[in-house]
Amino acid sequence: MESFDVGIMIGSNSDYPIIEESIQIFDRFGIPYIITITSAHRTPQRTEKFIKYCEDRSVKIFIAAAGAAAHLPGVVASMTNLPVIGVPIAATALNGIDALYSIVQMPGGIPVATMPIGKAGAKNAAIFALQILSLANSELRLKLNNFRLEMKDSIVNQAEVLKIKNNNVFIDF
């Protein structure tokens, strides 16, 4: 049977452009994932079925992204003992604050690791998942270290460019 490391759920097709940030990270790191659309409110039985499907295929972490009254991550967390990462999406007039509050305020005992609203949250959800997976995977840990170094180099390069633009008045050290 095929196996995956991460199971991803989005509440609607309209959430897909946000969760693409997670997918790009998993593709870059070569991590096998499986993704579906399922809603806590509109398709609760489908959500439960997908969790079981993933657990049977060695999934180790779930990512659930949803907007509005975003109960998907909490409902997933209620149905599994695997770690659940929640991504709030801006889908209503409340711009994601509704989803953030829905996801972050879990009752004691059923945790959801809540990420920032939107694309940064989707990206961080994937990186956080990689960090968990890297606890048992030294090769992945090395890749994550290199990823950090690339980010560091990019900031140092930005500072260098700004310094040149400002006739070296901009202070770098």
Ligand code: RP5
């Ligand atoms: C949530 O409602 C979904 O996660 C989505 O973010 C939002 C709007 O869904 P659609 O009306 O686009 O299906 O359940």
